[in-house]
Amino acid sequence: MANIPVNFIASVEPASRTHIDTIAEKLREKGCSITNVLRINGLIMGCSSGTECSLEELRVTGILHIEEDREVGAL
């Protein structure tokens, strides 16, 4: 996925949720654009810079899981 920006969703470890804005800022420093922060569930949504080989490279301290933002449809 190098050089292709990828929309992602990331969950924050429960113990780090009070620092979710700091974690989002760390992702920005890695070149990500952040589109939404959900505080109840501790989620950060954004788009990678596209320079990473894997979304795992964005797993900064405090992030529990990071996954590609998939398309979902009506069933």
Place this chain on the structure above:
Amino acid sequence: MTNNDIMPEDNSFKPQYTGRRLVRLDRTTSMKTIAAEAERVSLRLAFSTEYKNHEEDYVNAFSEADGIVFERFGVAVINDHHEDEVSELTKAPQSRRVFLYDEPERYIYSLHAKPLALTGRTLWEFICSIFGGRGRRPTPDPETSKPLPLPDQFSDDSDAYWGIQAVRLLGSPYTGKGVKVAILDTGINLAHPDFTERYIASKSFITNESVDDLNGHGTHCIGIAVGSSRGDSGIRYGVAKDASIYAGKVLSNAGSGSDSGILAGMEWAMENGCKVISMSLGASIRAGQGYSRIYDDVAKNAQDNGVLIIAAAGNDSRRSQGLVQPINHPANCPNIMAVAAMDRFLEVADFSCGSVNKEMGQRVDIAAPGVSIFSAYKDPQHYASLSGTSMATPFVAGIAALLWEQFPSASAKEIWELLKEQARPVMLSPDDVGSGLVQASVKK
């Protein structure tokens, strides 16, 4: 859980206490301090986060240590024969701010109406079942687990469409009154005559599209879950007719959306106090593919906060051609209730996905009517009959709302277990229909 309408069983002949002690912990104190204070009085404590995979592990924890700390609940369960140490911890000046108080652990028994799936279980077993994932199946009641004398096929009539009859709604005194139900889909036809008298909260998570449903899918699902009767004929098609409607538009008018929008919709529903989130949406999954840890964590967090998440199993199968496909994302998450579809002959729908990835924890939990289902629709048609696991899902959501009206203090896990326990057994594989056909409560 308490409910004035339910008389408890006569449990007077059964033992009340297990011999263990429950100790309330100060939740601001670190686990390290808790362990150190316990060691000071020669108590060895294990921590539940070290045993989070299997219920059996908790049992081992009790044999390996003197007790176990459930960090998320701020509770320690201490083995019997340590009363003196517990007393020291709750009374000594240096530890009583951490070990706040204690009480004997009780056995918990089910009530007549079975609001709790805890027959003969201790509180720590119940806690274990929560931490252990899906929780254990309640012991079947021999009286209620017998096949019910119900029809084996249904058809639309002047009272109700077939799906409403099949879930036994017409015999139920419950309407979902006071319960907030979120339907995350393509929005709602706000001008629909059947919804003009209803409370509706709505929000669009789709850029440049209002919540107004130009697709029809969302309105159809809302009609099934929380609609009532067809305005011009009075024929019943909706389940929880007095529930509050929370319509989140997370799918575009073209019928597609993204995980990020759906998760934002789930958060909105939780913020607004919804007890049920119904999601008739999904994405196909390959055999052997895992589920989303993020959705599963969100669903677990929702359950812990009293919110039940229900999603469609998916329509990828072609059973008549021998093809059964795995449950779609996100219904494949263990903490999301996956709903299969059945037809009016109580056969699994040809398209309904199955528990292909069950070894990875991805199972169908329950089934509901999902073939030729009548409900509200977009303008100008106003009504349509559609088929899909999308149609089955809101039946379960609506009945969950009825259960929450019946048992307002129930936890999400208890409602989950009640839905499964009350389901009508059918002569089909659990891999296809889970516990069977969802049923409404008929007694009040």
